[in-house]
Amino acid sequence: MLTALMLIFTKEVIMAVEICPTCGAEIPPVITTQVEKNLDGSMKKWTEISPTGKRVDSYTYYKGCEIDVIVQERLDSKSVVVNKTDIKHFTDGKPPVVTNVDIKEIAEVIK
Secondary structure (H helix, E strand, O other): OOOOOEEEEEEEEEOOEEEEOOOOOEEOOOOOOEEEEEEOOOOOEEEEOOOEEEEEEEEEEEOOOOOOEEEEEEEOOOOOOEEEEEEEEEOOOOOOOEEEEHHHHHHHHOO
């Protein structure tokens, strides 16, 4: 089994601040996007870095090359995970199941 990763590209984009059409909140601009792929060309990791933090999506696959789980982590500007979302996919046609964990809420409960 090959486990080596290839860094495919890093793209820097500077964009004006956008406004979310649904809630009206400002959407921070994406400064850098990094994409890592497995040797077979499938997505391994997608990272978007903005001035306010970053989002990292990590992918795992079933044997048949279908997506199994996407783990999305949102990190603040100090690289501390503030939110984690797991998106579990199924091969039998069922819709994906989304599990969202708010790390800050858990920290408040623990205190």
